[in-house]
Amino acid sequence: MFKPFVHIQNLNLSYRHKAVLKDLYWEINVCENWVLFGESGSGKTSLAKVIAGLIPAQGRVEVDFDPISKLPAEVLFVESWYQFKNLEGVANFYYQQRYTSQQAKETLTVHAELVAYGKEKGLHLDQVEPILAALNFSSFASSQLIELSSGEHKKLQLVKALWLKPQLLIIDQPYTGLDVASRQNLNSLLDGISSQGVQLILISNDAELPSSIHSFAEIKDGQLITSAKRDLTSVSVEKHNRKIPDFLKESPVYSSNNIVKMVDVNISYGEKQVLKNINWEVKAGEKWLLQGHNGSGKSTLLSLVNGDHPQSYANELYLFGNRRGSGESIWDIKQHIGLISPELHWYFDATSTVWQSIASGFYDTVGLFQQLPYSKSAQVDALVEYFGLTESKNELLNSLPLGKQRLVLLARTIIKNPELLILDEPYQGLDQQQTQHFNQLVDELCSNGMTLIYVGHFESQLPTCIEKRILLEKGEVKVVESLNTKTRHCEVRSNLLHRTI
Structure with a gap:
């Protein structure tokens, strides 16, 4: 033997x-x-x-x-x-x-x-x-x-x-x-x-x-x-029956109908050009899918939208109706945005508890450095319960399994009911049930008028609300298209499976 x-x-x-x-x-x-x-x-x-x-x-x-x-x-x-x-x-x-x-x-x-x-x-x-x-x-x-x-x-x-x-x-x-x-x-x-x-x-x-x-x-x-x-095996996916908190049922208050506008945007590091003549416009309430090969420029594009990239001042870039560099600070921009990305997760404050991590989304910090008023604390409590995190709310974020850490940061992303939701590979570490539950939430938030930019390589994980698509290739826009939402769920996955992206 x-x-x-x-x-x-x-x-x-x-x-x-x-x-x-x-x-x-x-x-x-x-x-x-x-x-x-x-x-x-x-x-x-x-x-x-x-x-x-x-x-x-x-x-x-x-x-x-x-x-x-x-x-x-x-x-x-x-x-x-x-x-x-x-x-x-x-x-x-x-x-x-x-x-x-x-x-x-x-x-x-x-x-x-x-x-x-x-x-x-x-x-x-x-x-x-x-x-x-x-x-x-x-x-x-x-x-x-x-x-x-x-x-x-x-x-x-x-x-x-x-x-x-x-x-x-x-x-x-x-x-x-x-x-x-x-x-x-x-x-x-x-x-x-x-x-x-x-x-x-x-x-x-x-x-x-x-x-x-x-x-x-x-x-x-x-x-x-x-x-x-x-x-x-015994893995099953059941429908998530929890109702979203009342504060997320309200439509976002938009400061402008123009969320993002890029005109011939170029980003270079020395001789290496990462973005080339990007023209892209996102209107209030639109739901976009951003795709492209690894290294195609997606993360750099999002860094411009989120106010993180210093070269934004050298380009014609408008965020929430204002040209970048017209006097607004990075924190003014971030107040409009809810963001999750793998990089944000990497660098998040390891000493924060679950409750503090979610609450930090109000201030766009990587930890909570001030006491919340009662109304905001109640919103944090509501999301803790919605995501099934009550037993873990006082535990350190980095003590949780990866999937639960990501749920915490997803809750942080939506805590202020932002005008623009940026989900960059949001479901890394989540199981099938957690992914489906959050997709249901994203679809409901978007039905209330929230604007979405979603980055994802896995067609099976896309929320159904997506209606437009932009494809980058070697730093250039190769495709901008509208998707028929009635047939999109079948067609886009079929199309994407047969394309090299």
Whole structure:
């Protein structure tokens, strides 16, 4: 009888006296590749970290590495997002720093990071080039780490993992921030290293998976449920029946019918042009989908709308009826906007509680630094209850599972019932049920007149209210189109699935 590659028995793990894993049992045989999926907070990431030896737990965890394999006898765990530091070893960046530090060399470049990683792991640089090309990442060699978007950071994580090819590779949310083509190429690369002996555990709720995946597991009440088919597991999506708080039923008070107007906008960093002659207009109450390849300029475009980019003053840009640079401050602009993005999540104040994090949305800060009046406190309490966060409201934000952290920041985004809602990859870390619940809320808010700019690569996660679409390609506008809302839900997903975006 063959010995299993991974053997887990009687595994127990608790956080703050709450049991997460309970006498969990799991055997992974040689050549098996798995997907671990299910509800946010069920313990998927914790189990992965235990297998990788990153956190302690009670019970038996054995990994039987192949002593004659040429692959490193190592379990590599790839986090859901990339944690990096500046050249002085400090990681306390602030949100706008990505756009204000282009001239300063504050972090390593992608090339320097790969050189350091290759030296640490004994890898040859020529072996990484095909991986960079397959993920369309070769052109980012000279980019500083702080300049990268969430999708580009995910690509850097994946490049390093695919380059190393450990005997066991565990990737948390492998498709986060990746465009359609990159997801397809990643699956091909994962199949490739699997054929070379790398065994995979992917933590993902996504439908698109490598063809080498044949086993599925879900954590339910601390136990592992395994299956040969995903649809035999117990994940279900039910309709969210909570009524939205009364203050969100009111239509936003618009200061102007013109929310955004860009006239021949150009953004460059030295010789690198990121946006080229952008012309775009968003009217009050419109619902837009913003799409494009990783690196197409989406994040830079949003930084102009949100008032974060210093080059906005050198362009003809109008926000909420006023030309940028006509006397308004960045805080005047942000008062009109509710924003969530992966970058904002990265840099959010780790010492804030759930309640404080939501309340900070009134002031557009990354922490709460003043006492709220009763009326605003009541609104925070209403959203805490609506999102099912009552038991966690006094806990630190970073102590929660990733999905619940994202729910907190989604609540922060809508707390002031803004004129403009900017949702940049809003559902990273959420399970299917949480995603559907928030989509219902977005649709209801938009039916009350809120303006929406939504950025997302996953067609299955789009709210139904979207009525217009802008597509960027290499910094230029390639498509601006209206979508028939009656047939959009079927047509746009069909169209997008067959386009390279």
